[in-house]
Amino acid sequence: MSILTWKDEYSVGVRIIDNEHKQLIAMINKAYDSVEKMEEEKVLLELVDEMRKYAMTHFATEEKLMEIHNYPETAEQKKQHNDFMIKAASSDNMLSSDNGAVDPIKVFKYLADWLRGHIMGTDKKLGIFLNEKGIK
Numbered sequence: 001m002s003i004l005t006w007k008d009e010y011s012v013g014v015r016i017i018d019n020e021h022k023q024l025i026a027m028i029n030k031a032y033d034s035v036e037k038m039e040e041e042k043v044l045l046e047l048v049d050e051m052r053k054y055a056m057t058h059f060a061t062e063e064k065l066m067e068i069h070n071y072p073e074t075a076e077q078k079k080q081h082n083d084f085m086i087k088a089a090s091s092d093n094m095l096s097s098d099n100g101a102v103d104p105i106k107v108f109k110y111l112a113d114w115l116r117g118h119i120m121g122t123d124k125k126l127g128i129f130l131n132e133k134g135i136k
């Protein structure tokens with residue numbers, strides 16, 4: 001089962017950003033799946049790590065576009081990206097078995113909700129701005 005499913009309404013109107021969001025969603029689902037299938041913890045931690053690395057690549061794509069086009073809300077977006085990276089890093093700790101108190105499903109629910117909120121809020125705004133600059 002997926003924890004997050006791509007919908008057309010998630011499109012921000014810029015192809016490279018949409019493609020990277022689709023990839024991120026796929027990676028969250030893959031990691032979530034490994035929890036549901038009760039695969040080895042090692043597998044889950046690797047998948048979360050891959051997702052985190054990909055999120056960094058994706059944030060770099062967005063930040064580069066913001067800088068090139070002098071996006072006025074660059075600082076706010078970067079702050080959100082940093083917050084996510086901190087949260088994703090602490091997810092790693094939370095998910096390891098030393099910390100049995102945390103329900104991994106809740107961690108994924110948080111990550112999925114964060115990503116959906118981020119796409120629908122700040123990234124949509126960025127998309128509108130980039131469209132006005134002729135970037136699609």
Ligand SMILES: [Fe+2]
Pocket residue numbers: 021058062118119123
């Ligand atoms: Fe994004």
